[in-house]
Amino acid sequence: MEILFATIILGSLGLIFGVGLAIASKKLAVQIDPKLDQVQHLLPGANCGACGNPGCFGFAENLLAGKSTLESCRVCTEEAKEKIAGIMGLALEKQTKKIAALHCNGGRSIKDKYLYDGINDCISANLVLGGQKSCVFACLGFGTCLKACPFGAISMSEEALPVVDKIKCRSCNRCVLVCPKKLFSLVSVTYPVYVACSSHDFGKDVKNVCAVGCIACKLCERACKFDAIHVIDNLAVIDYHKCTSCKECVKVCPAKTISIRE
Amino acid sequence: MNIQEFITIFISAVFIYNVILSRFLGLCSFIAISKETKPALAMSSAVMFVIVMSSAITWFVYRFLLVPFNLTYLRTISFILVIATFVQFVEMVNRKISPQLYRAFGIYLPLITVNCAVLGVAVLNIDMFFANGKAVAGSFYYSVFQGVSVGLGYTLAMLLMSGIRERLELCNIPKALKDFPLAFIIAAILSLSFMGFSGFRF
Numbered sequence: 001m002e003i004l005f006a007t008i009i010l011g012s013l014g015l016i017f018g019v020g021l022a023i024a025s026k027k028l029a030v031q032i033d034p035k036l037d038q039v040q041h042l043l044p045g046a047n048c049g050a051c052g053n054p055g056c057f058g059f060a061e062n063l064l065a066g067k068s069t070l071e072s073c074r075v076c077t078e079e080a081k082e083k084i085a086g087i088m089g090l091a092l093e094k095q096t097k098k099i100a101a102l103h104c105n106g107g108r109s110i111k112d113k114y115l116y117d118g119i120n121d122c123i124s125a126n127l128v129l130g131g132q133k134s135c136v137f138a139c140l141g142f143g144t145c146l147k148a149c150p151f152g153a154i155s156m157s158e159e160a161l162p163v164v165d166k167i168k169c170r171s172c173n174r175c176v177l178v179c180p181k182k183l184f185s186l187v188s189v190t191y192p193v194y195v196a197c198s199s200h201d202f203g204k205d206v207k208n209v210c211a212v213g214c215i216a217c218k219l220c221e222r223a224c225k226f227d228a229i230h231v232i233d234n235l236a237v238i239d240y241h242k243c244t245s246c247k248e249c250v251k252v253c254p255a256k257t258i259s260i261r262e
Numbered sequence: 263m264n265i266q267e268f269i270t271i272f273i274s275a276v277f278i279y280n281v282i283l284s285r286f287l288g289l290c291s292f293i294a295i296s297k298e299t300k301p302a303l304a305m306s307s308a309v310m311f312v313i314v315m316s317s318a319i320t321w322f323v324y325r326f327l328l329v330p331f332n333l334t335y336l337r338t339i340s341f342i343l344v345i346a347t348f349v350q351f352v353e354m355v356n357r358k359i360s361p362q363l364y365r366a367f368g369i370y371l372p373l374i375t376v377n378c379a380v381l382g383v384a385v386l387n388i389d390m391f392f393a394n395g396k397a398v399a400g401s402f403y404y405s406v407f408q409g410v411s412v413g414l415g416y417t418l419a420m421l422l423m424s425g426i427r428e429r430l431e432l433c434n435i436p437k438a439l440k441d442f443p444l445a446f447i448i449a450a451i452l453s454l455s456f457m458g459f460s461g462f463r464f
Contacts, residue, residue: 005331013327013340017347024351028358 036060038087042080043073046150048172050074064088074098075151075170098171098186100154100164101261104139105196105212107159126180134209137199139183145175166261187261191240193250196259200233214257220249229258267400268407273462275411281379282419283449283456288379292419293445295370302424303417305370310413312352312374313383316345317409320384321402329395341384349375383412422452 039060047055051072053062062068063084070081070088078097116125116132122144125131131140141160153168154175162175166189176184187194195214199206203215216234228242229249236249236258249258279285282292288309295305320341328334353371357364364371374380387408391401398404426448435444 002332006333006336009327009331009333010336010340010343013323013343017343021347021350021354024354028354030357030361 033064035087036064039063039084042076042084042087044075044077044080044170046075046170046172048075048150048174050172050174075172077170096188096190098188099166099169099261100171100175100184101187101194102139102162102164102183103185103194103196103198104137104161104181104183105257105259106133106135106138106210107141107157107161109159109212110135110138110210123178123180131181135199135201135206135213137181137183137197137201138210139181145179145184148174148178150174188240191238191243191245192260192262193238193243193245193247194259194261195236195238195257197235197257200235202234206234212255212257215255217254219252219254220258223248223252267404271404271408272411272414275408276415276418277456277459278462280415280419280456280459281382281412282416283453284460285382286453287382288377288416289449291370291373291377292423293442293449294373296420296423296445297427299421299424299428301370302420306413306417306420308371309374309377309379309416310410312345312349313380313413313416314406314409315352316341316348316380316384317387317405318402319344319348321387321405324388324392325397325402329392329397334395337385337388338381341381345380345384346375379412379416383409419452423448426452 040057043056043060045056049055051059051068051074053059053068059068059073063070070076070084073081076084110133112132113134114129114132116128118124118128120142122131122140122142125140125142130136131138133140139161141156143154143156143162145162146154146156150172151168151170153165153170154162155165157163164175171186173186176182176186181198183198196212197206197210197214199210199213201213203217206213206215214231214234214236216231216236218231220229220236221231225246225248226242226244228239228244229236230239231237238249238258247260250260275281281287282289291305291309296302323340323344324334324337328336328340349371353364356371387401387405390408391398391404423445427445430444430448439447
């Protein structure tokens with residue numbers, strides 16, 4: 001008999017509360033824009049903050065409020081952007097995808113000037129006389145960019161150089177910011193040619209420490225028919241507004257510093 | 263029911279048996295939301311509100327449902343039911359009436375559901391104000407007042423902690439002690455100092 005009472009009392013208590021909550025949730029329902037949910041599902045969810053909003057939810061809210069533009073999300077895939085544009089009834093400006101390029105090709109071939117025995121991190125190594133590599137501009141190869149990449153797009157090659165996965169890279173700019181040597185830049189996929197060196201040293205000094213560095217010989221400058229490449233401060237720099245990807249500079253470069261991304 | 267009783271409840275709930283620093287209830291929110299004073303105060307007010315309301319409701323449930331049917335052993339489960347429902351309800355009302363407050367509370371409000379301080383007070387009220395299965399004279403007022411006092415004690419602990427942690431933000435702290443390790447040490451010292459009150463007798 002007593003167990004019956006217990007079941008009835010607790011059961012009815014639960015029932016009353018349950019029904020009460022159900023009624024309350026109907027009565028007190030707040031209208032939320034269903035678009036918000038749809039847009040948020042299509043966003044990458046990396047919360048990288050590259051768009052300037054606090055996370056993807058903040059971006060979705062500002063997007064619907066008209067405070068942000070869809071183009072400011074660099075991470076989102078083109079298909080997802082088209083879908084979001086469809087949901088919101090907006091036209092989407094086509095943008096070419098950008099991929100991080102590493103402006104150094106030294107790797108293991110550059111000798112160490114001292115034995116670094118510290119924290120396995122480029123930023124820490126860079127604090128000690130600008131890193132252990134004998135070229136001050138060289139990639140230190142500890143893979144800080146690899147840890148910073150939210151998409152796992154960077155891996156280390158056998159040469160101890162970071163390799164960017166063309167498909168996984170979403171041009172979020174993290175590696176560009178984190179590299180203590182400022183070796184990364186975002187280059188549009190339509191331009192395969194890039195300069196794989198960042199050294200502003202004189203040609204002789206570069207040659208002493210690195211076989212693949214830019215020696216500022218200016219052969220590329222002369223070879224370029226479009227005035228797109230210039231040696232500035234002992235380093236070849238490509239003007240991507242003028243570059244037509246004719247690859248003449250790649251052919252003439254004696255140290256194979258100017259490279260092609262496959 | 264006299265004024266003396268209320269003063270006793272107040273002093274013992276706020277100082278001698280401070281819910282966080284002496285009874286060690288509701289520590290999760292105490293550590294998690296004490297980094298800044300503002301959210302700490304918001305959390306405290308939410309906790310206080312829920313504690314007061316749940317003390318009142320659980321008193322009714324106990325007095326008019328559990329005691330008459332001799333079901334006092336169902337105390338814990340039915341109180342949890344009451345608290346969870348009530349917090350849910352508050353969240354709904356809050357969301358409807360004041361979206362800004364809802365945003366400010368954020369995750370804190372659902373957190374209160376599982377805050378053992380709330381259940382602790384409800385159970386404590388029953389232990390203190392029911393003798394031999396019968397309500398002590400004025401026990402409802404005592405229960406509600408104890409809820410208020412415990413809420414104030416919670417606020418006091420949160421204020422102390424967040425004030426100290428806010429100041430520590432500006433200090434040069436060893437990396438290994440940053441954030442939580444230091445918070446634990448501070449909590450321990452605060453708790454020790456509150457243990458000093460346990461000498462009081464009323």
